[in-house]
Amino acid sequence: MTLELRNVTKRVESETHVAGVSLTLKRGALNVLLGPTLSGKTTLLRLMAGLDVPTEGQILVDGRDVTGTPVRKRSVAMVYQQFINYPNMTVYENIASPLRVARVPAAELDRRVRESAALMRLDHFLDRKPLELSGGQQQRTALARAVVKRADLLLLDEPLANLDYKLREELREELPKLFAEIGAITVYATAEPSDALLLGGNTATLSKGQITQFGPTIEVYRRPSDRETAEVFSDPPMNFMAVRIAGGKAHLPGGAVLPARGPLAGLVDGDLTLGFRANHLYLRQPGTDAIPVTAKVAIVEITGSESYVHTIFEGMRWVALAHGIHELSPGAPVELHLDPHRMFVFGRDGRLMAAPNFAAAA
């Protein structure tokens, strides 16, 4: 099965929530919609579900136009951030409820409920009421109820946002396996870049109602097609600086010069923007091509094993993520090392011109 959005726009009164989105999703793959609040994630999910009708454009399932078809006539299951269960029903009855509505025969119902419960590791809790469960188990109950329908399209709207950090970590590890077993088209909306990276699959980055890029998650992370995508897909925020290319070299504000190595090789003279991630802004020289600059410490955050050093360089705010504990006083000078091999190069129009070359995962 495929789900295709063709130039879909959604306006409410004068506000545009989603603008000209085209996207094709295939069965079996996990698709992440990554974007900040108000970027259009929920609107897009509601359009895919048929809960809303697009102002312009078409939605096709297996090439068939379903644009005006309401949600109850489509094969869709949805899970929300705020897990919704029936508090006075057991976990079993909660999971069974969509099948009872669909008048599924008793034997088949029982088999499917137990199957979904096993998939979500809820086999031992079937007789409990939702409020007797942990938050993670309650959300898994909501997931099992969505899965039991065997809908073609499974839509999840920030399903882990209300869960404790550690539970989230565990579910993020389990969910890709579960989604693969279900085999539906799964769309998972989140604001957290780390969610996308841990879930894998494909990622569509959303910004201001538009999809800026769609592809395998790690590729979008390694080669964001433009600056907007890089900003959406970076936590901590990506560091940026404006440079002038002259004589092949990158001239920084303040006078320092980066050699034309790695992604900086072969650039034509002109004004560009370089982007680099916090873990690629170094307190110690990482390689012979790196150059030192002196910045000022704004504040240091220590996580116990690493330090986030917030700095100011020529009016720009940069974050360096360094191994170990670095107690630096606010206002103190700090030497930072910039490595040309770790730079993303963005043109004046914001498009990616070159990216660092990373080893691929095995």
Next chain:
Amino acid sequence: MARIDLANLAHSYSTRPRGDTDYALKTIDLTFKAGGAYALLGPSGCGKTTLLNLMSGLLTPTQGSILFDGVDVTERTSEQRNIAQVFQFPVVYDTMTVYDNLAFPLRNRGVSGEALDSRVRQIADMLGLTASLNQPARRLTADAKQKISLGRGLVRPSVSAMLFDEPLTVIDPQLKWQLRSQLKQLHRQVATTMIYVTHDQTEALTFADTVIVMFDGRIVQIGTPEELFERPNHTFVGYFIGSPGMNVLPAAVEGATAVVAGHSIPLDRQYEKSSAKTEIGIRPEFVHLAENGQGLPVRIKRIDDVGRYKLARVTLGTLPLNVMVGEDARLSGDTGSVQFDRSRLHVYRDGELVDGRA
């Protein structure tokens, strides 16, 4: 700012608590130094919010007392305690301007004129709200509204403490970074006692000088972020701090050797033989994946590329183990070897860290 002492404090939501299990917060004694930055960290239901509500005066404890600078305030209201609070959801008056929102707590206490104006402007400046002072609060984004909540807490110069209950939950990840570092800067400037409740280790560790880890109504460890990472004194802390948490493997430990899944691992220190449940703990950061034959043999189940690093999910015998690998590492094959950084290896008995002999 005040020093806060909790003496023999416990709380149960049941009117007639019978056993330990009826207590959301089990008996604790704890001191918060004046001007310190603290975090209460733990999963849902660990008692951290109960503890916060006891300190703020929203709850009256079943047992024990709360002292501010040595004065017993257990029976006093939040207002009498002069506490400022910031909650998960911003508390602002939508119809008022940003200025009036910030001025409100001062006007309530009879501050006016130049004193009021200069304080409001000073706080607005600290929070980067100066440009929006005359705007109605309803037009602002969630993070700006949360800044106003912060500002309303900070504006009263005499507060004894500021309490934060998951203040960044509704904030987008990108802006969390900004607000978090701003909060830390503010703490340096105002030096008020600040206590921050969260389940998010990054928020707790980056904000606080001292982190109090709670589990099941008890305090399991109090320490600096570094101590919690380096020497978790309970397997729960090892698991809860760090992402992913510490690997905890069942082991037989005697003398300077641990036997794990049939393999002998040398230890830095000597341990007595014991019949207690014994485990060794090692963080994924301190396990190294090497070529076949250069350590303990493992099967590589999966490698997750999470951008900044790769996470190898391996098994030693039947025991699952997480190994952190550099972002540039090239990995192939489905078997390999692991080496443990011996100085980072800890021994636990019945979940508690044991110190061996040198």
